[in-house]
Amino acid sequence: MRSKTSGSRGSVRRRGFVLVSMALTAVGVFSVVGMAIDASRLLIAKNETQVFCDSAAVAASAALDGTLAGIARAGNAAAASPNKWNFDTLGISSPVVRFATAPTGPWVASPNPAAQYAYTMVTATVPVHLYFLPVLTGHRTSSVTSTAVAGQVPIASLSRGVAPYTAVSTNTTGPYFGFIVGNSYTIHWPTYNSNRHGCGPGDPSKCFNSSPCSGDPDASLVAVVANWGSQYHGYWGSNSNRDIADAVMDVIQLAPLAVGSNMDPLLTPGNKQSEAGYLDDRASQDTDTSDETAASYLASSRRNGRRLLPVAIVNPVDPAHTLVTGFGQFLLLTNGSPSDYYKRNGNGNSPYCAVYAGPYNIGSLGPGAGGSTGASSVRLLE
Numbered sequence: 001m002r003s004k005t006s007g008s009r010g011s012v013r014r015r016g017f018v019l020v021s022m023a024l025t026a027v028g029v030f031s032v033v034g035m036a037i038d039a040s041r042l043l044i045a046k047n048e049t050q051v052f053c054d055s056a057a058v059a060a061s062a063a064l065d066g067t068l069a070g071i072a073r074a075g076n077a078a079a080a081s082p083n084k085w086n087f088d089t090l091g092i093s094s095p096v097v098r099f100a101t102a103p104t105g106p107w108v109a110s111p112n113p114a115a116q117y118a119y120t121m122v123t124a125t126v127p128v129h130l131y132f133l134p135v136l137t138g139h140r141t142s143s144v145t146s147t148a149v150a151g152q153v154p155i156a157s158l159s160r161g162v163a164p165y166t167a168v169s170t171n172t173t174g175p176y177f178g179f180i181v182g183n184s185y186t187i188h189w190p191t192y193n194s195n196r197h198g199c200g201p202g203d204p205s206k207c208f209n210s211s212p213c214s215g216d217p218d219a220s221l222v223a224v225v226a227n228w229g230s231q232y233h234g235y236w237g238s239n240s241n242r243d244i245a246d247a248v249m250d251v252i253q254l255a256p257l258a259v260g261s262n263m264d265p266l267l268t269p270g271n272k273q274s275e276a277g278y279l280d281d282r283a284s285q286d287t288d289t290s291d292e293t294a295a296s297y298l299a300s301s302r303r304n305g306r307r308l309l310p311v312a313i314v315n316p317v318d319p320a321h322t323l324v325t326g327f328g329q330f331l332l333l334t335n336g337s338p339s340d341y342y343k344r345n346g347n348g349n350s351p352y353c354a355v356y357a358g359p360y361n362i363g364s365l366g367p368g369a370g371g372s373t374g375a376s377s378v379r380l381l382e
Contacts, residue, residue: 175370
C-alpha cells in the first residue's frame with residue numbers, strides 16, 4: 001500500500017510539471033503573438049509607404065512638361081504628397097524621385113535637358129521600430145521600402161476633350177510637330193481668295209484676304225492653299241450654334257479623333273461669328289486673363305486652365321485627305337476681363353490665332369512632356 005506521503009509527492013510533481021509546461025507554452029504563445037504584431041506593423045508600413053509612392057509618382061508625373069522647371073515642380077509635388085505612415089502620424093521625409101523618357105528607364109535624378117522626360121519613379125524608405133523580433137534578429141528597427149512608377153502615357157485616340165479647331169503642320173514628328181512654344185498659329189484660317197494678284201503655291205500668303213497668324217510656316221500655308229482652298233478653314237464639327245457652344249466651351253466632340261485618321265469628312269465651314277463669342281466666353285472664365293505669353297501664363301499661379309484649348313494637329317495631304325498627326329494645347333488670346341478679343345477680330349476675313357503652349361496632357365492645368373502623339377494621360381504603371 002502506497003503511503004499518503006508518496007501520493008502527495010506525486011501530486012506536487014504533476015502540478016510542477018503542469019506549471020512549467022504552461023510557462024513554456026505561454027512564452028511560446030507570447031513570442032508568436034509578438035512576432036505577429038511586429039510582422040503586422042511591417043506590413044502596415046509597407047502599405048502606407050506604397051500609398052505615398054503611388055500618389056507622389058502620379059502628382060510628379062502630372063507636373064512634367066519637358067522643361068527643367070517642370071522637373072523641379074515634379075520633385076516638389078512628390079515631396080508634398082499628404083499621405084503619411086505610422087498610422088497617419090508621421091510624414092515621409094526625403095523620398096527619392098527619379099525621371100526617365102521610357103517607363104523602364106534608365107532613371108535619372110536631375111535630367112538636363114529635360115525634353116521628353118515623361119515618367120517618374122518615387123522610392124520611400126521608413127524605419128519601423130520592432131518590439132519582439134529583436135529577440136530573434138537582434139535588430140530593433142527594420143527598413144521598409146516602397147517604389148512606384150507613373151508617367152504620361154501617349155494617347156493616340158480621343159473621343160472627348162478636343163476643341164473643334166485644327167493647327168496645320170506638314171511636320172509629322174511628335175511631340176511638337178514643328179510648332180514652337182510661344183509662337184502664334186492659326187486655328188481657324190482667314191478667308192481664301194484665289195483671285196488675289198499673285199495667289200498660288202509659290203506665294204500662298206497672297207491667297208488670303210487677311211494674313212494668317214505670325215507663326216504659321218510657308219509649308220502650312222502651301223498645304224492649306226493647295227488642298228483646302230476656299231472649302232475649309234480648319235473648323236470641324238457641327239455648324240449649329242448650340243453644338244458650337246458645346247464644342248468650344250465643354251470640348252464635346254462631334255466624333256472621335258485618332259492619329260492617322262482622315263478628318264476631311266468632319267471639316268465644315270462652322271459659324272465664325274458665334275465661334276468668336278464662345279472663344280471669348282471660355283477665355284474670360286480663366287482666372288488669368290492678363291498674361292499673354294505662354295511662358296508668363298504657364299508660370300502664373302492665378303490660372304485655372306480655361307484658356308488652354310486642346311486642338312488636333314493636321315496635315316492636308318490632298319483635297320480629299322486631311323490626316324490627323326497629333327494633338328497640342330493652344331493658349332487663347334484675351335484683351336482683359338471679360339474678353340472680347342475674338343469678337344473684335346472675328347470678321348470673315350481675319351484668322352483666329354492662338355499661342356502654342358505645348359503637348360496636351362489630359363487633366364492637367366498645363367502642357368505635358370510630350371510623346372509621339374502630342375497627347376498623353378498620367379497613369380500609375382507599377
